[in-house]
Amino acid sequence: MSDSDNIASGSTTGDNTVGAANDVAVDIRHVVKRFHTDRGEDVTALNDINFAIRRHDFITVVGRSGCGKTTLLNMLAGFEKPTEGEILIGGEKIAGPSPKRGVVFQKPQLYPWLNVQRNVEFGMKVQGVDAASRARTAKEYLHIVGLSDAADRKPYELSGGMQQRAQIARVLAADPDLVLMDEPFGALDALTRENLQVELRRIWQEKRKTVFFITHSVDEAIFLGTRVIVLSSHPGTVLMDIPVDIPRDPERPEDIEAVRSTREYRELVTRVDAAIHQ
Numbered sequence: 001m002s003d004s005d006n007i008a009s010g011s012t013t014g015d016n017t018v019g020a021a022n023d024v025a026v027d028i029r030h031v032v033k034r035f036h037t038d039r040g041e042d043v044t045a046l047n048d049i050n051f052a053i054r055r056h057d058f059i060t061v062v063g064r065s066g067c068g069k070t071t072l073l074n075m076l077a078g079f080e081k082p083t084e085g086e087i088l089i090g091g092e093k094i095a096g097p098s099p100k101r102g103v104v105f106q107k108p109q110l111y112p113w114l115n116v117q118r119n120v121e122f123g124m125k126v127q128g129v130d131a132a133s134r135a136r137t138a139k140e141y142l143h144i145v146g147l148s149d150a151a152d153r154k155p156y157e158l159s160g161g162m163q164q165r166a167q168i169a170r171v172l173a174a175d176p177d178l179v180l181m182d183e184p185f186g187a188l189d190a191l192t193r194e195n196l197q198v199e200l201r202r203i204w205q206e207k208r209k210t211v212f213f214i215t216h217s218v219d220e221a222i223f224l225g226t227r228v229i230v231l232s233s234h235p236g237t238v239l240m241d242i243p244v245d246i247p248r249d250p251e252r253p254e255d256i257e258a259v260r261s262t263r264e265y266r267e268l269v270t271r272v273d274a275a276i277h278q
């Protein structure tokens, strides 16, 4: 049985409550985003975007550079507002940034003056979580991302891959309802990238997170996602919104090579590639 079958059967633990009692976490309705450029022109970055994110979805978004991926993420994060249409979370329009939506940026964002442990505790501290619980949760996430031994180090003492792990731990430890990730592995070498892909998918599964993940790697989108959304360019519209149904070994669902060797994976790559290049 595939992951998306699991989702469809509603086998969530119910601890990742996003909004209302139904399982729609985010509803994006007829969203248009226009920018007014310095040269006095209006640019339509996104046009008539419609889709819903359900609880425990792992949505991956692919599309060419400049097609509006970051703009969409910025609106989900509450950094930008739609020009037309609306984005609802639990039935309410997004009013601005919220700790309920954690953002993982392409470049690791860590507080340089805090060690890794304190960086990971930061969001919980802001939320008023007591020191003992903070320490316990930070320890757990540092273990999950393989940074237990680096807890006392400052960010500048870490490699790029380790900083990105720390950022992911920092965002996830604050327990956001929705995790927004903007090409988080884009700057990493291939091996580190694969390791983090495997870890992220395991965390998503274990912690029942809801993830919105931007990438321009078709392989990454299909390996990670439960649903792949392909955006067109100029203006960005949804070209394709398809479930990822790849049979996975229940013992080792994150085995990348096993996933890549399936017929379903190869067919999806062909379809998504064709959509991007059309």
Ligand SMILES: Nc1ncnc2c1ncn2[C@@H]1O[C@H](COP(=O)(O)OP(=O)(O)O)[C@@H](O)[C@H]1O
Pocket (backbone or CB within 6 Å): 035, 036, 037, 043, 045, 063, 064, 065, 066, 067, 068, 069, 070, 071, 072
């Ligand atoms: N603040 C802005 N002002 C004007 N144009 C913008 C602004 N932000 C993004 N754009 C334009 O919107 C389009 C989508 O950009 P972006 O969302 O960054 O694309 P992507 O993340 O897919 O590469 C691009 O044409 C970009 O130039």
Ligand SMILES: [Mg+2]
Pocket (backbone or CB within 6 Å): 069, 070, 071
């Ligand atoms: Mg971008």
